[in-house]
Amino acid sequence: MSSDDFTWLIGGPQGSGVESGANIFSKVCAEMGYAVFGKREFYSNIKGEHSYFTVRVSEKKINSNVIDVNLMASFDAETIFRHYDEVISGGAIIYDSDLEKSKTDDVRTLDGPFKERLHTELESKNKPLTIAGVLEIAKEKGVLLYPVSFKSILATLAEEMENPRLKGLVRMFNVIAVSLSLGLVKMPPDSLNKTIGDIFSKKPEIAKINQHTATYSYNYATAKFENFNQTLLGTEKESDTILVQGFQGTALGKMACGCRFQSYYPITPASDESVFLESNELLEIIGDRPGSTAVIQTEDEICAMGMAIGSALTGTRSSTCTSGPGFALMTEMLGWAGINEVPIVITNYQRSGPSTGLPTRHGQDDLLFTVYSGHGDFPKIVYASGDVEESFYDTGNVFNYSDIFQVPVIHLMDKFQASSVITCKRFDPKKITINRGKLLEKVEDNYRRFEFTDDGVSPRSRLGLDNGIFWNTGDESDEMGHITEDPILRVKMMDKRMSRLDLILKNIPESQQAVSYGVKEHTIISWGSAKGPILDAIEMLSKEGISIGYVQLKLMHPFPADYVTSLLKDAKIIIDIEANHSGQMGKLFKQNVNRDIDYFILKYTGRAMTSTEVYDSLKKIIENKANKREVLMHGA
């Protein structure tokens, strides 16, 4: 493996700075011109359980993680036990030499099923159930081992800086691990110093200690670690590159497209978006006085949805952000928004269900639930973004759809996207157009909110507008919005609302409904965050002369059946790839396109797909060796 595709892994107990260590590493690599794709895995826990971050860096654009790890930096035993076997021959493990004697039984957070599998492996190879044991296996495989006593490094630093407190400052282990890693790969050290300075810019004293520690550790590695032949020397930086966290795509999209109200109830992995919006609640407006986003934390998701609808009725672009369990609570109100034709956007960062499921893990679990959410028939849009960069622009689009068609829109994102850190082209707010549809600024006399019109969409007043009085009700209503139970009017109103589905398919440009990356004999159809691993796997296969097509579905409901059918007419074998158990999109596909899925590649371990796994499964399909249902299992 050449070092133009390099994966670094750092792990440690939750709360020990794994994430900030990974952020430093990612930032340094991005500053030095590399494309970065990082992803965090963590337990539903505050402190103590195992958390890890894989950061893949490359000189070319990358869209996913891979299985192979080139360098692992660890400062606790659990990380070594859980990940030693992911490091490839020629790769390296930096570890704390004080841990060598640690036994599996010493690590209380190693859960039963994992320990059992590890013991079986160690016993089959006649190794002791210790760190030394697993490291022997790694060494035999060709992994280079770099032991270093983290405590001695701290002791030395304490002496050098005449600061005895440093001796016990295990919080610095992450900075030591990152700096040792960067020293080992010979990353030019200036960027490390600068990045730490940036991160601690408000605390110069702490910055100084960290920078000193980083420099010492970096030099330690360059002086003492030998024989590692993979380097990251820096590369030419693409202009206008940002290093962005997954949830920032939709958050920045909301700011840019004029969402001025967001209500939410805390839930992983969705809350980060709302917290980011509130942290940036004051907005600069071009040519106008400052604007702001009202971000309201509510008592539950029901209130979050109710407030967002109430706000939307005032003409404010309004939204809530949640995950599957929270969305489940919102569904009664979704129907209310449907029957009252209220534009509202619900951003759903999906996680693994059912119920609480794997609360901090990934899954594309909510597709069918969102498509069929709410009792009774009403029009809505379900829209899925494939990656973080897309999600910024898609957020602008879904607010437009919501306003133009006067329907609730569910914007599907997921945990894989929320907890990734990636480099991409700087978002361009100029590309965000704003179309409020038939929202009125002024009202003539005799206004009727639900007036029958040729296109089935009525001019929309807003609470507080002069002369614009209307009524809403969750009951069936007449054109004024008053309750009716008249059977003929009921049919007219139902038909008016439901005609919106055809209107949506007719008016959303095909390029926003589905994206074709080429259609071949074997063609993948997929949605959401599976995009990254698929693109990278296709690229790997193309290097071997194998070409595979890919259609990314974005408008999930109403289903663009005609367009998808026409796109896939030359495909012989259809492969559905998604991160859930039942192939949910495959079911929608079959229902709408009336065509069978030939192969499913599914993952529901709660961990994101890697391109390596997708590549392996696709290859098996090409070679006619695959099962109809390939299930991916990688990842701790």
Added chain:
Amino acid sequence: MALKLADYKTDVHNDWCPGCGDFGIVNAIQMALAEMGVERDKATIFSGIGCSGKTSHFINTYGVHTLHGRVLTFAQGAKIANPEMTVIAAGGDGDGLGIGAGHFVAAGRRNVDMTYIIFDNGVYGLTKGQASPTLKLGEKTKSLPSPNTNSNVNPIGLAVASGFTFVARGYSYDVRHLKDLIVQAVNHKGLSFLDVLQPCPTYNDLNTRDWYAGTDLVEEAQQRHSRIYKLEEQGFEPAVHYNSEVEVNEKLSQALIKSLEWGDKIPIGVFYKNELVSPYTQRIKDKIPNYLENSPSKQKISINGHSNTDISKILDSLQV
């Protein structure tokens, strides 16, 4: 042109039962709006589900008939997005204190400047008379198969404990008094709560108009012609005048004690009032200085169909 009472009425057919206490409440709301001269298109009546839920259709302002138990959620969202609007939420006691009890408590903590009126009749009328949260333990209204097995919630006490800053009780057959309470509630700076005793002539055969009139009582009470008496006529002083813990606690405690009176003597009027607690809009203004002048519903979000929000500083901080 000054608005008249009739201007606040719609021509929607009112299908409440003859003699229903709800009529008095709707009349009182319309009278209050007329007296205050609230512009019709600057007010929204939100309502929940049940007989009381239809209220918004009978009043000629913006009207939003929401979901069971959820009226406060919609109303707060709208008021926060458009703080200039007069917002009144109406609902039943099952609506607000049963399915919606969580929102009731949370709304108290927020103190959004609006009014919440509960139509309190002890039964779920529209589903044929099941026991609601204000019916007492062991009571058996006529369509219950057996006596109520739940204790009742104390709406005034719950409101006071939850942080509502104006807490009062009215009686639906004393429309003028109720109208005065609504005017005070709407003018109050903060979240006001009105518990309105409202006989359900069809399903609650215990707390009837006659019962409230005390026709079953001994002579002394009959002289008052009512079980109901007015707090203000007893010299009860509900308002917190200065912001000291002692003063606040004393006013909260006396409100709570008064709220426990029931049976032969039932107080109506204002139990508690505290305008020294910041309304939610003020709390937002503390973070967003121009929030009131440039509220979410007022903000211009585009120029010629394009975004006018400048996020370049955030993007700069992400740029590598």
